[in-house]
Amino acid sequence: MLKLKRIGIDTHRESIAYLNRGCTVYQPEEFQALAKIEVVGPDRQMPATLNIVDDPELLTPGELGLSEEAFRLFRLPEGTPVCIEHPRPLESLEAVRAKAQGHILSAGDYTAVIRDIAALRYSKMEIAAFLVACASFMTTEEVLNLTRAMAAVGHRLDWGDKWVVDKHCIGGIPGNRTSMILVPLVMAHGLVIPKTSSRAITSPAGTADTMEVLARVDIETDEMRAIVERIGGCLVWGGRVNLSPADDVMITVERPLGIDTREQMVASILSKKLTAGSRYLVLDIPVGPTAKVRSQAEAIRLRKLFEHIAGALGLMLETIITDGSQPIGRGVGPVLEARDVMAVLRNAPDAPSDLRERSLLLAGALIESDRNVKGGQGIRRARELLESGAALRAMERIIEAQGPSGNGLAASSLSSEVLAPRAGMVEAIDCLRIARVARMAGAPSFKAAGVDLLKKAGDAVRKGEPLYRIHAGLKADLDFAAELAGQDSGYLVDGMVETA
Known part of the structure; x- marks a missing residue:
């Protein structure tokens, strides 16, 4: 037996075990480095x-080390006697090979693959093979089977006979923090909305990253349930609630590889909504030249696939196609986006009007799912709740229930401005470029980093006037972000891409 040791290495959702090369209990050569073990x-x-360690100060021959993620999942104290074994052969890999050869997989095939992925039995290479094979082609029936398989693993929340609503945006638009305004609006109306959200992987902020500026989001399932039962809603990180664990694992491979097919997107989103116990979902599909969805025709195809799969799962769905031509609000990055959200909820005169109006539109659609609200009256009701301060009070209840974070809403003072090279009109803003600059500045790891947009499309600018301000956590990050913006600011002025 080996003694368990916690190794303080963050391996980001990947379970890594460490064995000393001089181990006297097992021959490390038996368990080849980077191989799977049990x-x-x-x-x-x-x-x-498995990784092999040569440094005896890090790990002695009589110890087995676990990374932070593995130690959290294993849930046994340091010093516990453990052993290691060769893993059993994965029969589900035959289905992956079949899919790679162009075959249509059965419901049983998808169930087996997803079960093994959720149990962390697949390497990243094997997950990538599965994702690439599915990206080649999937039938509609396969999408349904994949969604059901993903929903079948992990926790599933049951809210009894409560009318539970939810909202999701397919993403790709910086600053689009409508969920943080919509949830308190819908709560204030009296509907139940247990909102689980993601953290950023390749973007400058996810909803969970931004909400964490205001309140704790790393909340387990039982505590989340108690909060929702008490106040009617929440805004928490979905990774801790474990609603669709296979999806959480696959996303860590999908995003860096840029694999984001509409079939996998539908399965990812709807599996989580199904396991969250949602009965009515409003789906926001932004369309724009640098958004995830680039054309109206593409948006309509995606909408039809969502509607078909949601209908087969018994989930009521309303899709709203919105403008994704430029970032929403002014801030891009957790603190800056939280600032915009609170400005809207506080009815501040300088609150971003585009963020406010889109939030009201989506909240109104959810409110109209209440049978006591007449068609066309939802957005009016949402506006009343916002202007009366009811939505702000609901957000304050969420923050109190989840636990205030104590963070402020001030951006980093380490900043640099990107200037207009000539006078003219801002014709367009590249969402991808702005997101990349904000991430290069340190967002979301450093919450006060990001980009503060000082001009939006349609605004007139003078030569030398700031287009946006970059905020960074470190001088090196600021230099990297400023250099990137200098190559291409992401702004189209008078029909030309201009550099700072």
């Missing part, structure tokens, strides 16, 4: 990827 404890076992 870590076996007194009452549980867990798959992990």
